[in-house]
Amino acid sequence: MYNEGIPICWAMSRAEVCMEYRRIYVKSPDSCTGCRMxxxxxxxxxxxxxxxxxMSRIRVDFYPxxxxxxxxxCRLCATPACIEACPxxxxxxxxxxxxxxxxxxxxxxxxxxxxACPFDAIFMHPETKKVISCDLCExxxxxxxxxxxxxLLYLDAKGYKALKEKERHSSLRK
Amino acid sequence: xxRGTKHSKKKSVIPPLESETPxxxxxxxxxxxxxxxxxxxxxxLRVNLSERRTDREPLSQELMFGFIGGRGMNSxxxxxxxxPQTDPLGPENHLIIGTGPVNGTPMPTSxxxxxxxxxxxxxxLGDANSGGFFGPELKYAGYDAIVMQGAAEKxxxxxxxxxxxxxxxATHLWGKSTTETERMLKGEIGxxxxxxxxxxxxxxxxxxxxxxxxxxxHAAARCGLGAVMGSKKLKAVAVRGSQTVRVANPxxxxxxxxxxxxxxxxxxxxxxxxxxxxTVAIIDMCKAGSAPVKNYLKSGGTDLDRRLxxxxxxxxxxxxxxxxxxHACPLACDKWTYIEGLGRAKHxxxxxxxxxxxxxxxxxxxxxFNRLCDEYGxxxxxxxxxxxxxxxxxxKGIVTKDDTDGLEIHFGDKNVVRTLVHxxxxxxxxxxxxxxxxxRAGRLVGADPDTTSTGGYGKDMDHGPxxxxxxxxxxxxxxxxxxxxxxxxxVAPMSWGVSDTLPSKWQxxxxxxxxxDTMDKxxxxxxxxxxxxxxxxxxxxxxDILEMCKNTTEFFxxxxxxxxxxxxxxxxxxxxxxxxxxxxxxxxGLEMVTKRVLNIxxxxxxxxxxxxxxxxPTSRLFRKREGGPLDGKGLDRDEIERLFEHYYEIHxxxxxxxxxxxxxxxxxxxxxxxxxxxxxxGLKL
Numbered sequence: 001m002y003n004e005g006i007p008i009c010w011a012m013s014r015a016e017v018c019m020e021y022r023r024i025y026v027k028s029p030d031s032c033t034g035c036r037m038x039x040x041x042x043x044x045x046x047x048x049x050x051x052x053x054x055m056s057r058i059r060v061d062f063y064p065x066x067x068x069x070x071x072x073x074c075r076l077c078a079t080p081a082c083i084e085a086c087p088x089x090x091x092x093x094x095x096x097x098x099x100x101x102x103x104x105x106x107x108x109x110x111x112x113x114x115x116a117c118p119f120d121a122i123f124m125h126p127e128t129k130k131v132i133s134c135d136l137c138e139x140x141x142x143x144x145x146x147x148x149x150x151x152l153l154y155l156d157a158k159g160y161k162a163l164k165e166k167e168r169h170s171s172l173r174k
Numbered sequence: 175x176x177r178g179t180k181h182s183k184k185k186s187v188i189p190p191l192e193s194e195t196p197x198x199x200x201x202x203x204x205x206x207x208x209x210x211x212x213x214x215x216x217x218x219l220r221v222n223l224s225e226r227r228t229d230r231e232p233l234s235q236e237l238m239f240g241f242i243g244g245r246g247m248n249s250x251x252x253x254x255x256x257x258p259q260t261d262p263l264g265p266e267n268h269l270i271i272g273t274g275p276v277n278g279t280p281m282p283t284s285x286x287x288x289x290x291x292x293x294x295x296x297x298x299l300g301d302a303n304s305g306g307f308f309g310p311e312l313k314y315a316g317y318d319a320i321v322m323q324g325a326a327e328k329x330x331x332x333x334x335x336x337x338x339x340x341x342x343x344a345t346h347l348w349g350k351s352t353t354e355t356e357r358m359l360k361g362e363i364g365x366x367x368x369x370x371x372x373x374x375x376x377x378x379x380x381x382x383x384x385x386x387x388x389x390x391x392h393a394a395a396r397c398g399l400g401a402v403m404g405s406k407k408l409k410a411v412a413v414r415g416s417q418t419v420r421v422a423n424p425x426x427x428x429x430x431x432x433x434x435x436x437x438x439x440x441x442x443x444x445x446x447x448x449x450x451x452x453t454v455a456i457i458d459m460c461k462a463g464s465a466p467v468k469n470y471l472k473s474g475g476t477d478l479d480r481r482l483x484x485x486x487x488x489x490x491x492x493x494x495x496x497x498x499x500x501h502a503c504p505l506a507c508d509k510w511t512y513i514e515g516l517g518r519a520k521h522x523x524x525x526x527x528x529x530x531x532x533x534x535x536x537x538x539x540x541x542x543f544n545r546l547c548d549e550y551g552x553x554x555x556x557x558x559x560x561x562x563x564x565x566x567x568x569x570k571g572i573v574t575k576d577d578t579d580g581l582e583i584h585f586g587d588k589n590v591v592r593t594l595v596h597x598x599x600x601x602x603x604x605x606x607x608x609x610x611x612x613x614r615a616g617r618l619v620g621a622d623p624d625t626t627s628t629g630g631y632g633k634d635m636d637h638g639p640x641x642x643x644x645x646x647x648x649x650x651x652x653x654x655x656x657x658x659x660x661x662x663x664x665v666a667p668m669s670w671g672v673s674d675t676l677p678s679k680w681q682x683x684x685x686x687x688x689x690x691d692t693m694d695k696x697x698x699x700x701x702x703x704x705x706x707x708x709x710x711x712x713x714x715x716x717x718d719i720l721e722m723c724k725n726t727t728e729f730f731x732x733x734x735x736x737x738x739x740x741x742x743x744x745x746x747x748x749x750x751x752x753x754x755x756x757x758x759x760x761x762x763g764l765e766m767v768t769k770r771v772l773n774i775x776x777x778x779x780x781x782x783x784x785x786x787x788x789x790x791p792t793s794r795l796f797r798k799r800e801g802g803p804l805d806g807k808g809l810d811r812d813e814i815e816r817l818f819e820h821y822y823e824i825h826x827x828x829x830x831x832x833x834x835x836x837x838x839x840x841x842x843x844x845x846x847x848x849x850x851x852x853x854x855x856g857l858k859l
Binding site: 030033034035036037040041043044045047048049050051052053054055064065067069126127142146148149 | 307506517
């Protein structure tokens with residue numbers, strides 16, 4: 001295996017770059033401040049009139065001792081583990097955008113998809129007890145728009161790669 | 175409330191107060207129909223700890239529209255339900271935790287909550303507010319406020335999980351620090367994402383400068399409210415919520431947020447404030463002369479060279495810091511700091527940075543002190559002031575080794591500070607005296623009031639480490655505070671020097687008042703300064719009512735930039751209120767509410783017998799400065815008296831006694847308050 005001996009997080013970050021559908025990227029683990037604005041605008045966007053971070057399709061995780069705060073975002077994987085794991089076949093993928101679609105009638109809220117997701121990025125709605133996942137807000141993700149310090153980026157794989165290369169160059173020059 | 179009902183159609187922005195009976199009293203709450211509001215959750219949680227009973231009652235329209243939320247709502251409940259006969263540490267005292275209607279929405283910085291009770295430190299109205307995540311979580315659980323009364327027989331904690339409210343045994347938590355309490359509770363309940371507010375050992379031991387700590391590092395510290403919680407044997411409140419805070423007009427809210435973000439970025443402060451946080455003010459304060467040195471024995475700003483060694487720039491170069499934000503805050507002025515031997519800790523910012531008051535200049539020690547206070551649940555400001563005063567008493571021989579359990583309390587001694595914090599928290603030996611707060615402790619040891627120099631001395635409260643001598647508007651703003659003394663109630667940013675130049679907007683104000691010559695003379699007490707203080711008082715009160723942070727308002731660095739005049743903070747607040755609640759309120763309507771809140775708070779203090787003379791600062795504030803940026807300058811007593819008089823006059827309060835006049839109260843719909851004061855004081859208002 002090519003990733004033998006490489007820490008798992010490395011392998012993941014490599015896999016991430018290969019994700020052709022992924023649109024929302026996290027700039028760096030240093031940049032997120034944990035204000036959870038993304039969670040709130042996400043829930044307001046999808047609940048129409050209500051706000052509760054527990055109803056959002058993005059979650060912020062805190063690791064204070066390591067000095068890391070980072071949002072968990074749906075990667076829109078090429079072969080989504082959530083879809084494979086669903087025993088009710090309630091999940092499917094939109095072929096053009098790659099977003100995970102839910103057949104709400106079939107979802108029993110068993111949580112198998114949550115367990116399968118390697119990125120912890122699929123969630124349960126506390127009231128409906130059905131699965132919720134990122135739908136990219138029809139191309140204008142609110143979480144990205146209201147991320148005050150630009151931790152969240154709306155890019156395609158190519159754009160993200162270009163950005164990282166630019167960063168690498170500028171850090172080498174320094 | 176749903177839009178289109180009686181209130182929102184009314185033209186008047188001021189809803190009637192006394193004539194109207196709450197319309198939704200008949201609604202059943204458990205298992206029945208619940209009225210749905212936008213913004214407010216519509217429910218107050220009543221907890222009687224003596225009877226171990228919890229009730230949910232509808233939030234009255236009077237509280238909603240007349241006082242809006244947070245500090246306003248709390249003060250009204252406190253005025254109505256406690257009084258001069260209430261013992262602050264008795265079961266009859268109320269402990270009120272209140273949130274505002276915009277809490278929990280994406281409105282920037284809408285994350286705070288206010289804790290209110292009759293203060294054991296001052297015996298008057300006591301409130302303190304705090305950020306973090308607790309306030310919004312309380313809203314998500316479905317409550318606008320928790321009103322607690324009575325006292326439990328043995329330690330308990332309150333567990334709120336949406337509709338499920340339980341008073342649980344906390345014997346195993348008693349004696350534990352605040353972080354330990356949070357860790358244990360999260361383990362016990364089995365959820366890392368619950369939000370907890372708790373007291374440490376200081377609150378348990380009824381230390382009068384004990385605070386309440388939430389989310390490990392945020393504190394509702396002032397006024398000794400931790401002791402009130404301790405007297406009720408309430409160790410903690412844990413909350414989890416899965417309900418939604420409704421927004422009346424999401425599109426408008428999104429639009430306003432776009433606009434406000436653009437507005438922030440226009441401010442020159444945005445870049446460096448988001449980077450450095452509150453610490454950035456320290457050197458500015460030092461240069462302006464408002465940073466205290468050696469318990470005010472030396473003039474403010476005389477230690478610039480020593481402070482530069484721990485300036486914000488030096489600290490950010492030397493130590494690893496991580497920006498952390500409260501709920502919905504785009505600024506992230508909170509920091510985690512990583513210091514060898516201490517691990518992760520909260521970066522002490524703003525006022526808690528003034529260890530120069532003990533003549534100590536050492537960043538890691540400051541972090542340690544700050545953490546120690548958080549663990550014990552002590553108000554950092556009051557602890558700073560009490561220890562600084564003790565140092566002066568020892569130096570002057572007012573207290574000796576015999577009084578201090580053999581401890582030599584010298585300025586500059588870090589170990590003494592550490593030891594005293596431990597002693598205060600556990601009420602051990604000399605710490606038992608300091609635990610009464612600097613002003614009362616001063617009386618106990620027979621010290622000159624000057625040694626606990628503070629504004630509003632008669633209200634038994636120290637105002638935190640700010641040197642107000644030779645600063646007229648600072649002296650006024652800190653002294654008239656309705657919670658004793660404090661810098662978060664009416665201080666204009668330019669008065670304590672958080673900027674080098676006066677913004678053009680304020681230069682114009684001075685010029686229009688014909689007071690150009692006092693513009694750059696902080697020691698002069700021109701009446702216009704009382705008017706400017708009142709302007710900022712409205713901003714502070716409005717922020718407290720909405721429960722949003724003052725750091726993004728004109729109150730701090732975000733003032734005076736191009737375009738700010740077009741829409742001031744009260745207009746912003748009113749716009750957000752309209753978008754979130756759908757209520758019909760504009761700038762003048764909100765200003766009226768802030769006045770109503772301020773008047774009911776003032777009336778509370780008048781009822782407790784605190785009048786104009788209690789607002790006055792100690793005479794050390796009138797001393798002439800020696801050295802520093804304001805060398806040789808001092809306040810003129812007559813000018814200050816006139817400044818206070820003008821301030822009372824603007825508020826419609828009697829200048830000689832500071833008692834609110836009847837017509838002022840009547841205009842604000844507080845006739846019953848006027849009646850009560852008249853019969854109680856036996857005079858015609």
